[in-house]
Amino acid sequence: MSLNSIFQYFTPKDKKVFFPLFEQAANNAVVMATILVEAVNTTNPATREDLIRQIDKLENKGDEITHQLYLELGKNFITPFDREDIHQLASAIDDVADNIQGAANRMSLYRIDDFNEHIKKLSDLxxxxxxELEKAIKELRDLKNKRNIADSCIRINSIENQADHIFDRAVADLFLYETDAIRLIKYKEIxxxxxxxxxxCEDAANVMESILVKNA
Structure with a gap:
């Protein structure tokens, strides 16, 4: 066997394995977030319930993609970047999907139909x-456009800071104006x-920034 054949054997087919799976996971999160925005803006309860069911199905799809990423991580001797980074990035994307589903399910279970501006703004964010996460992940394939990845990570950090501010304001308003304790708890959990x-999203961005540093 030639030296080239040996290298070919041990080099992972990452473009056929890891990167497509990451891109599928990120795209799945985008679709879930898009449906979430539709759900909190619709005034039709039946439509909202249908949208929430769609989110449930997509979260299951995301779990399958994450599981496949973990399987590939165990099977491949050489990986496109650090194994820990692959695991953390997969987990962070999965957690985005989990929390979208968690919020949507609580809206349904708690029978919330009055979506205030705080909920709508957080959903938009x-x-x-x-x-931005999907944009950055698409650039990971060859790392030629590191500036694009870094810019998306910066925007994600800014988005997270905005979300913190909105969340703090929303909780403060709940304690100031909401007199129904059960309703207050429901809204706070959502x-x-x-x-x-x-x-x-920020955790995923932090992992990608770590990958950029290691591949500088």
Missing amino acids: ILQGSI LSSLETATDM
């Missing part, structure tokens, strides 16, 4: 963060899941 989704 999740969508913005997911879109807001918390939404804000955590933006945190997970």
